[in-house]
Amino acid sequence: MAEKKLILVCNDDGITAPGIRNLIEVCKGFGDVVVVAPDKPQSAMGHAITINATLRVQAMRSESALEYACSGTPVDCIKLAVNKILHRKPDLLVSGINHGSNASINVIYSGTMSAAMEGAMEGIPSIGFSLCNHSIDADFTLSRQVAHTIISKALNDPMPAGICLNVNIPDIAPEMLKGIKVCRQARANWEEEFDERRDPNGRPYYWLTGVFKNYDQGTDTDIWALENNYVSLVPCQFDITAHSSLAHYKSWEDNA
Amino acid sequence: MAEKKLILVCNDDGITAPGIRNLIEVCKGFGDVVVVAPDKPQSAMGHAITINATLRVQAMRSESALEYACSGTPVDCIKLAVNKILHRKPDLLVSGINHGSNASINVIYSGTMSAAMEGAMEGIPSIGFSLCNHSIDADFTLSRQVAHTIISKALNDPMPAGICLNVNIPDIAPEMLKGIKVCRQARANWEEEFDERRDPNGRPYYWLTGVFKNYDQGTDTDIWALENNYVSLVPCQFDITAHSSLAHYKSWEDNA
Numbered sequence: 001m002a003e004k005k006l007i008l009v010c011n012d013d014g015i016t017a018p019g020i021r022n023l024i025e026v027c028k029g030f031g032d033v034v035v036v037a038p039d040k041p042q043s044a045m046g047h048a049i050t051i052n053a054t055l056r057v058q059a060m061r062s063e064s065a066l067e068y069a070c071s072g073t074p075v076d077c078i079k080l081a082v083n084k085i086l087h088r089k090p091d092l093l094v095s096g097i098n099h100g101s102n103a104s105i106n107v108i109y110s111g112t113m114s115a116a117m118e119g120a121m122e123g124i125p126s127i128g129f130s131l132c133n134h135s136i137d138a139d140f141t142l143s144r145q146v147a148h149t150i151i152s153k154a155l156n157d158p159m160p161a162g163i164c165l166n167v168n169i170p171d172i173a174p175e176m177l178k179g180i181k182v183c184r185q186a187r188a189n190w191e192e193e194f195d196e197r198r199d200p201n202g203r204p205y206y207w208l209t210g211v212f213k214n215y216d217q218g219t220d221t222d223i224w225a226l227e228n229n230y231v232s233l234v235p236c237q238f239d240i241t242a243h244s245s246l247a248h249y250k251s252w253e254d255n256a
Numbered sequence: 257m258a259e260k261k262l263i264l265v266c267n268d269d270g271i272t273a274p275g276i277r278n279l280i281e282v283c284k285g286f287g288d289v290v291v292v293a294p295d296k297p298q299s300a301m302g303h304a305i306t307i308n309a310t311l312r313v314q315a316m317r318s319e320s321a322l323e324y325a326c327s328g329t330p331v332d333c334i335k336l337a338v339n340k341i342l343h344r345k346p347d348l349l350v351s352g353i354n355h356g357s358n359a360s361i362n363v364i365y366s367g368t369m370s371a372a373m374e375g376a377m378e379g380i381p382s383i384g385f386s387l388c389n390h391s392i393d394a395d396f397t398l399s400r401q402v403a404h405t406i407i408s409k410a411l412n413d414p415m416p417a418g419i420c421l422n423v424n425i426p427d428i429a430p431e432m433l434k435g436i437k438v439c440r441q442a443r444a445n446w447e448e449e450f451d452e453r454r455d456p457n458g459r460p461y462y463w464l465t466g467v468f469k470n471y472d473q474g475t476d477t478d479i480w481a482l483e484n485n486y487v488s489l490v491p492c493q494f495d496i497t498a499h500s501s502l503a504h505y506k507s508w509e510d511n512a
Contacts, residue, residue: 046303046331047364055450055462075302075365079464083448105377108303108494109331121361121445153508162443163498165505182505184497187418189377192339194311206311208335233508235501238364241440242419245491249421249438252409252489 005031005155008081008090008124011098012042012074012111015060015067019097022140023129024065026147027094030155034090035062036081038111039069043100045111047118048073055080074115082122092154093119096129097143099136103168103222103232104186104214116164117238125159127151132226133171142174146231150180166234170226181230186221188214261287261411264337264346264380267354268298268330268367271316271323275353278396279385280321282403283350286411290346291318292337294367295325299356301367303374304329311336330371338378348410349375352385353399355392359424359478359488360442360470372420373494381415383407388482389427398430402487406436422490426482437486442477444470 007027011020015037027033039058049072056071057080068085070077074095082089095115102110112128119126127150131143146169154165166185170177190210199205214223222232263283267276271293283289295314305328312327313336324341326333330351338345351371358366368384375382383406387399402425410421422441426433446466455461470479478488 041308044305044307046301046305046370048302048304048329049300049365049464051300051464052297054453055464057460057462073304076464079448080450080462084450084452084462105494107496108373108377109305114302117364121364150508157508160498160501160504163501180509182502182509184499184502185495187495192335194336194340196340197310204313206313206336206340208305208307208311208332233505235498235505236496237498237501238361238496239441239443240363240492240494240496242416242491242493243440245416245419245493246438246440248416249489249491252406252413253436253438 005091006088007031007033008093009033009035010037010074010077010095010115012038012045013099014038014041015069017099018136018140019099022144023094023097023147026144026151028064030151033065034086035065035067036070036077036085038074038077039071042073042111044109045073046109047075047114049075074111075118078115078118090124092151093124093126094129094151097140097147098130099138100130100134101132101168102128102130102166103226104188107166107185107236113166120162120164121238125154126164127154127167129167131169131171142177143169145174162239163235163237166236168222168226168232170229172229176229178229180233181225183222183225183232183234184220185234186214186223187216188212188223261347262344263287263289264349265289265291266293266330266333266351266371268294268301269355270294270297271325273355274392274396275355278400279350279353279403282400282407284320286407289321290342291321291323292326292333292341294330294333295327298329298367300365301329302365303331303370305331330367331374334371334374346380348407349380349382350385350407353396353403354386355394356386356390357388357424358384358386358422359482360444363422363441363492369422376418376420377494381410382420383410383423385423387425387427398433399425401430418495419491419493422492424478424482424488426485428485432485434485436489437481439478439481439488439490440476441490442470442479443472444468444479
C-alpha cells in the first residue's frame with residue numbers, strides 16, 4: 001500500500017479565514033494535512049520574510065489536521081514548516097483559498113502566491129488558489145470543487161521543476177463554469193490613487209487605493225479566462241531572468 | 257537644449273543608509289534627483305505593499321535633492337512617488353545601493369529589487385544596485401564608479417518594456433574589476449536554519465538564519481560573474497508565466 005500523502009496548507013488571510021478552512025476540508029480527503037499559516041492577515045506581503053524580528057509558532061488543536069499559527073509572513077510559514085515542523089518533504093503544498101483574485105499582476109504582490117513560490121523554491125509541488133471575491137462571506141462551493149479536481153490531478157502528475165501553479169476561480173455559480181484554461185499572466189497594472197486624509201493634529205496621511213487596469217487584449221490570458229467563466233491556471237517560475245533581453249545588453253559588456 | 261533628466265532614487269535599507277547616500281551623490285551628476293525611500297530598514301520585504309495601515313511621508317531638507325522619508329515598504333515608496341510626489345514620469349529609477357548581494361534567488365526577497373520591479377511595472381526604466389557586502393561601513397568606491405557607468409548607459413539606451421536591471425557589484429578593490437557580465441539568475445537557494453531560543457517565560461521563539469547554496473555550475477550566471485570579479489547585470493521581468501510549462505498543463509483543460 002502506498003504511503004499516505006502529506007499536504008502542507010498555508011495562506012495569507014490568516015489561519016482562521018474561511019478560505020483556508022475550506023481548503024483544509026478538501027485536503028483531508030487526500031491524506032495527512034499539516035497547516036502552517038499566519039496568525040493574522042498578511043495580504044499583499046509579497047515575498048517578504050522576517051529577518052529583523054523574532055518569530056513565534058503556536059500549535060493549535062484541530063480535529064484531524066495538525067495546525068500551527070505563525071507570527072510571520074506566508075513565506076516565513078513555509079520556511080518554518082519545512083525546517084522545523086515537518087519531518088519529511090510534503091507531497092504537495094497548497095496556499096489559499098485566497099479571498100480575492102491573484103490573477104495577472106496581482107501574483108507579484110500576493111502573499112498566497114509567494115507561499116506557493118517559496119514551496120517551489122524548496123522543491124515542493126505547490127499551488128495557490130484564489131477566489132475572485134474579497135468578501136469574508138464569499139461562497140466557496142465552486143472553489144472546493146475546483147481545488148478537489150486540481151489537487152487530484154497534481155498528486156498524479158509530477159510538476160516540472162522550478163514552477164508553481166496560480167489557480168484563480170471565477171465568482172460564479174458552479175453550473176456556470178466552462179472548465180479550466182491554461183493561461184499566461186495578463187499584462188495589467190494597478191492605477192494607484194492615494195486617499196489623502198488629515199489626522200487629529202492636521203498632519204496628512206495616506207491610504208493606498210487603486211483601480212485594476214487590464215491592457216491585454218489576448219484571449220490566452222488569465223483575465224480573459226476568468227471573465228469568460230473559466231478557472232485560470234498559470235504556471236509561474238521563480239527564475240525571473242528576462243532571457244529575451246540578454247542580447248540587448250551584451251554591448252554593455254565591452255567598455256565597463 | 258534637452259530637458260534635464262529626472263531621476264527617482266529609492267532603496268530598502270532606509271533613507272539614511274550609506275548605500276543610498278552614495279547613490280544620490282552619483283545621480284546628482286545626471287540631472288534632477290528626487291529621493292523617496294523608507295524611513296527605516298525594510299530589507300527582505302519583497303514586493304510587500306501596505307493595504308491595512310496608513311502611510312506617512314515626511315519631506316526632508318537636503319542640499320540639492322528633494323528627499324522624502326516614507327513609513328511604508330520600498331514598493332509603497334515608488335507608488336507614492338509616482339502618484340503623489342512627482343509631477344512627471346521620471347527618466348530613470350535607481351534603487352540601492354543595497355548593503356548585501358541581491359544576486360540569484362535573493363532577487364525574489366529583495367526590497368531593493370522590488371522597488372525597481374515596481375518602477376518597471378509603472379513603465380519607468382529601473383535599475384537596482386547592490387554591493388556584495390552587508391557592512392554599514394562597506395566601501396562604496398567601486399559601486400559609485402559602476403553606478404555612474406551604468407546610469408550613463410541607461411540614460412542613452414531605451415530599456416525594453418517589461419523589464420528592469422539587477423546589478424550586483426563584487427566587494428573588491430576597483431583595480432580588480434574585470435568588467436560587466438550580462439547574466440542569467442543562478443539556480444540557488446537558502447538552506448534555512450532556525451535559531452530556536454527561549455524567552456524569559458520559557459516559551460520558544462525563532463530567528464531565521466540560513467546558508468546560501470549555489471547549485472548552478474553555469475558560467476553564464478550572476479554568481480559566477482561575481483565570484484570572478486565581474487559586475488553582474490541580469491535583466492528581470494515581472495511576467496513570471498512559465499511559458500515552457502504551458503504545454504505540460506494543456507491536458508488538464510479537458511475534464512475539469
